[in-house]
Amino acid sequence: xxxxxxxxxxxxxxxxxxxxxxxxxxxxxxxxxxxxxxxxxxxxxxxxxxxxxxxxxxxxxxxxxxxxxxxxxxxxxxxxxxxxxxxxxxxxxxxxxxxxxxxxxxxxxxxxxxxxxxxxxxxxxxxxxxxxxxxxxxxxxxxxxxxxxxxxxxxxxxxxxxxxxxxxxxxxxxxxxxxxxxxxxxxxxxxxxxxxxxxxxxxxxxxxxxxxxxxxxxxxxxxxxxxxxxxxxxxxxxxxxxxxxxxxxxxxxxxxxxxxxxxxxxxxxxxxxxxxxxxxxxxxxxxxxxxxxxxxxxxxxxxxxxxxxxxxxxxxxxxxxxxxxxxxxxxxxxxxxxxxxxxxxxxxxxxxxxxxxxxxxxxxxxxxxxxxxxxxxxxxxxxxxxxxxxxxxxxxxxxxxxxxxxxxxxxxxxxxxxxxxxxxxxxxxxxxxxxxxxxxxxxxxxxxxxxxxxxxxxxxxxxxxxxxxxxxxxxxxxxxxxxxxxxxxxxxxxxxxxxxxxxxxxxxxxxxxxxxxxxxxxxxxxxxxxxxxxxxxxxxxxxxxxxxxxxxxxxxxxxxxxx
Numbered sequence: 200x201x202x203x204x205x206x207x208x209x210x211x212x213x214x215x216x217x218x219x220x221x222x223x224x225x226x227x228x229x230x231x232x233x234x235x236x237x238x239x240x241x242x243x244x245x246x247x248x249x250x251x252x253x254x255x256x257x258x259x260x261x262x263x264x265x266x267x268x269x270x271x272x273x274x275x276x277x278x279x280x281x282x283x284x285x286x287x288x289x290x291x292x293x294x295x296x297x298x299x300x301x302x303x304x305x306x307x308x309x310x311x312x313x314x315x316x317x318x319x320x321x322x323x324x325x326x327x328x329x330x331x332x333x334x335x336x337x338x339x340x341x342x343x344x345x346x347x348x349x350x351x352x353x354x355x356x357x358x359x360x361x362x363x364x365x366x367x368x369x370x371x372x373x374x375x376x377x378x379x380x381x382x383x384x385x386x387x388x389x390x391x392x393x394x395x396x397x398x399x400x401x402x403x404x405x406x407x408x409x410x411x412x413x414x415x416x417x418x419x420x421x422x423x424x425x426x427x428x429x430x431x432x433x434x435x436x437x438x439x440x441x442x443x444x445x446x447x448x449x450x451x452x453x454x455x456x457x458x459x460x461x462x463x464x465x466x467x468x469x470x471x472x473x474x475x476x477x478x479x480x481x482x483x484x485x486x487x488x489x490x491x492x493x494x495x496x497x498x499x500x501x502x503x504x505x506x507x508x509x510x511x512x513x514x515x516x517x518x519x520x521x522x523x524x525x526x527x528x529x530x531x532x533x534x535x536x537x538x539x540x541x542x543x544x545x546x547x548x549x550x551x552x553x554x555x556x557x558x559x560x561x562x563x564x565x566x567x568x569x570x571x572x573x574x575x576x577x578x579x580x581x582x583x584x585x586x587x588x589x590x591x592x593x594x595x596x597x598x599x600x601x602x603x604x605x606x607x608x609x610x611x612x613x614x615x616x617x618x619x620x621x622x623x624x625x626x627x628x629x630x631x632x633x634x635x636x637x638x639x640x641x642x643x644x645x646x647x648x649x650x651x652x653x654x655x656x657x658x659x660x661x662x663x664x665x666x667x668x669x670x671x672x673x674x675x676x677x678x679x680x681x682x683x684x685x686x687x688x689x690x691x692x693x694x695x696x697x698x699x700x701x702x703x704x705x706x707x708x709x710x711x712x713x714x715x716x717x718x719x720x721x722x723x724x725x726x727x728x729x730x731x732x733x734x735x736x737x738x739x740x741x742x743x744x745x746x747x748x749x750x751x752x753x754x755x756x757x758x759x760x761x762x
Contacts, residue, residue, distance in 0.1 A: 208240045208483055208486075208634065210240050210241060210242055210483065213242060239314050239478065239479075239480045239481065240480060240482070240483050240486065241480035241481065241482050241483070242483055242484075242637075243466075243482035243483075243484045243485075244484055244636075244637030244641055244642050244645055245637055245641060246635040246636075246637065247635055247636055247637045247638040247641055247679060247682075248635075248638070248678075249631065249632025249636075249679070249681075250628065250632065250675060250679060250681060251675070252629075254672050254675060254676065255625060255628045255629055255632065255681075256619055256625060257668065257672070258624070258628060258663070258665070258676070259601075259619070259622050259624035259628055260601075261594075261663040261664060262594055262596050262624040263596045263597075263598050263600060263601040263622060263623070264601075272590070272593070273588045273589070273590060273591060274496065274588055274589045274590060274592065274698045275698075276496070276698075277568060277569050277570050277586070277589070278496075278501060278587035279397075279565070279568030279569040279743065280446060280496075280569075280743070281397075281493055281496040281497055281498075281589045282395070282401055282568075283401060283446060284446070284492075284496070285397075285398050286321075286392065286398050286401050286402065287442065287446070288490060288493075289321045289389045289391045289392055289398075290317060290320065290321045290322075291315045291316070291317060291490075291711075292315065292481065292486065314478040314481075314718055315479050315480070315711070315714075315718070316479070316715055316716075316718055316719040317435075317438070317439055317442065317712070317716050318435050318719040318721055319431075319438060320388065321387075321388055321389040321391075321392060321402075322342070322387075322388065322405050322406070323335075323388070323409075324388035326427070332388065334386050335369075335386055335387060335388060340413060340426060340427040340430070341409075341413055342406040342409050342410055343369040343386060343406075344365040344366075344368075344369060344403065344407070344410075345365075345366075345367035345368050345369040345370055345385075345386075345556065345557075346363065346365070346556065347362060347363040347366045347557045347558065347559040347561075347562060348362060348554060348556040348557065348559060349361040349362045349363075349558075349559050350559060350560055352506075353506060353512035353513070356506070356761065356762075358559060358562075358761045359506060359558075359560035360559070361559065362559065363760060365407070366403070366557070366562045366760065367403070367556055368385040368386070368387055368393055368402060368406075368526070369385065369386040370383055370384060370385055370386060370526060370555065371383070371384040371386065372555065373555065378549040379550050379551070379552060379553075379555065380526075380530065380550070381549075382555050383526035383530065383555050383556075384526060384527075385399070385526050390527050393525050393526045393527045394522070394525055394527040395522050395525050395528060396516075396522075396525050396529075396557075396563075397501075397521055397563070399525050399526070399557075400563040404746075404747060404750050405434075405438075405750075407751060408434060408746055408749065409430060409431070409434050411749055411750055411752065412430045412433050412733070412749075413426060413427070413430040416429050416430055416433070431721070433732070433733070436721060436723055436726075436729055436731075437741050437746065438746075439716050439719070439721075439722070439723045439724075440723055440729075440731055441741050441743055441745075441746055442712065442716075443456070443460055443716070443723065444740070444741070444742070445741075445742040446743065447708075447709060447712060449699075450492065450592065450699055450708075451700045451701075451705045451708055451709050452693070452696050452699050452700065453696070455700075455701065455705045459706075459710055459713050460709075460713060460724075463713075464713055464714060465706075465710070466707070466710055467482060467707065467710040467711060467714060468480070468714050478718050479714045479715055479717070479718035482707070482711065484636060484637055484642065484682055484707060485711045487627075487630055487636055487682075487683070488631055488636060488681070488682035488683040488686065489686050489700075489703075489704050489707045489708055492592050492686060492687060492700060492704065492708075494600065494623055494624075494627070495590060495591070495592050495595060495687055496590050496591075496592060497518060497589075497590065497596070497597055497600065498518065498587065498589070498597060499517065499518055499597040499598070499599060500515040500516060500517045500518065501515060501516045501521070501567070501568075502515060502516075502567050502581075502584075502585045502586070502587055503515070503561070503563065503564065503567065504560075504561075504562065504563065504564035504567070504759070504761050505564060505759070505761045506560045506761055507560070507561070508567075509584070509585070513560070514540070517540070518597065518599045518600070519540075519541055519543050519599055520540070522546070523543065523546065524557060524558070528546065529546055530546055530551050530552040530554075531552065531554050531556065531557055531558070532545075532551070532552030532553065533558075559761075560761065562760050562761060564581075564758070564759040564761065565747050565751070565758045565759065566579050566580070566581050566755075566758060566759055567581055567585060567586055567587050569747060570586070571747075573736070573742065574735075574736035574742060574745055575736045576736075576744075579755060591690075591691075592687065592690040592691070592699065592700065593659070593660075593661065593662040593690060593691035593698065594663040594684060594687045594688055594691055595663055596624055600623040600624070601621070601622045601624070602618070602621050603621045603623055627683050628684070631682060631683060632681075636681075637682060638679050638680050638681065638682055638685070639680040639681070639684070639685020639686065639688075639689075639703060640678075640679075640680055640685070642682065642685075642707075643685075643702065643703050646703060646706065648702050648703055648706065649702070651680075651688060651689065651692070651702075653677055655688060656676065656677055657673060657676070657677070659688050659692060660691050660692045661691070662687070662688065663684075682703075685703065685704070686700060686702075686703055686704025686705075686707075687704075689701050689702045689704050689705070690704065690705075733745070
């Protein structure tokens with residue numbers, strides 16, 4: 200089972216590999232081969248002092264004990280961006296060289312592939328002509344798509360009752376050996392893109408996007424030998440433009456995004472302080488803390504489609520259900536006991552469940568996840584009560600994240616961990632402590648950013664309530680505020696742009712995105728005059744809604760096949 204969280208970090212500026220083994224971290228000197236093959240991480244700040252385990256547990260409990268997330272404020276951000284952020288994380292951190300492990304990899308590909316980039320390697324792998332990635336493609340260079348499985352529920356709804364080609368990820372299928380979980384394995388470069396239904400359907404949308412671009416360029420006369428590479432170049436640049444102009448300004452102070460992308464980086468791998476040609480690294484402060492802000496945007500339940508919604512034939516889609524109907528964390532099957540749909544215990548069994556493909560009644564309705572009214576398509580706008588918005592970025596997580604399925608982090612078939620170790624907040628805080636991550640106050644001082652006050656750290660603004668801490672615990676928390684908690688608190692108390700990253704967190708996220716785009720082979724940062732060429736709602740614009748409209752042929756029946 201593929202784990203969501205990385206189990207080792209090669210920190211290039213320390214020359215060490217930090218490895219996680221259950222509840223401890225071990226640092227060791229890598230071999231020459233490991234140095235050549237390991238993904239490149241770095242340490243941006245000085246080492247910090249972690250909180251003790253008891254305080255981490257109390258802090259995690261305070262962050263995840265909201266009544267189902269019902270008291271956690273909503274954001275003005277469509278909920279689809281929560282999972283777009285997860286998709287982007289997987290793109291940033293995919294080690295492309297591992298896709299082709301055991302086969303010759305050119306040195307240039309080796310170096311590029313183990314550095315953070317925003318070039319959709321998680322979609323393309325090593326390309327259609329590399330034997331290890333050929334299974335992701337059709338013979339003509341289109342990316343392969345799978346077919347959903349028609350199911351009886353709800354009765355007399357043909358789109359749900361019949362197989363739907365092109366609405367599931369391609370999967371290994373019956374011919375694959377091993378367990379049923381092996382047969383459900385998605386044929387995509389990064390298995391993490393099927394650890395929940397939302398990110399899996401997003402990956403499928405990007406497959407469609409690539410395929411539609413291929414068709415468009417072929418219609419415009421691009422020669423067949425050049426077609427795949429021309430399509431990939433077009434897809435990646437539009438993707439980067441969408442991240443820079445649409446995704447980032449929704450989650451980071453727009454002023455910070457504008458400054459970084461127009462004036463350059465001030466803190467991370469600043470031009471002039473790195474050698475020409477140096478490839479980017481991934482700061483562990485970003486990977487282990489700052490970019491985990493998306494965990495606070497997750498909802499307890501979603502109005503998923505015309506079947507699974509309030510007032511529909513089925514219930515709303517809970518967060519647990521999104522895990523269930525995936526191939527990596529789930530098993531694509533309904534809960535064994537219809538009277539207990541929240542029970543996820545069967546997901547720990549790799550042979551549980553009979554279905555090997557996504558049921559057709561779980562195809563996403565994109566109108567409920569992204570706002571097509573922003574793209575001038577009011578005919579694709581659903582009533583407000585049926586539209587999903589993300590939770591505000593703050594120090595609260597919905598309580599289902601306190602009991603993660605083991606498939607999301609530790610694999611199936613292993614002994615069950617203690618309950619606290621299934622708490623996502625505790626896992627994030629503990630992992631940061633294990634690598635001695637710099638604290639929030641440390642980075643604020645290093646970056647010359649005004650730090651949070653004691654009152655902002657302890658009381659915040661409608662987030663985690665820390666009133667039960669003993670005086671010694673409060674002092675420890677103030678002196679060594681974990682970076683992840685700190686950047687969430689920054690967003691929570693952000694008066695100018697409530698619920699958006701700012702200060703330490705906003706600057707670090709924007710600068711790492713800028714550096715990753717700069718280091719990508721295909722890069723809008725290296726070509727600042729580039730502008731979108733695909734159809735969009737306005738000249739020079741290209742948002743996620745524009746991308747989906749193009750990918751699904753501007754067809755309401757494809758964006759919402761269940762009606």
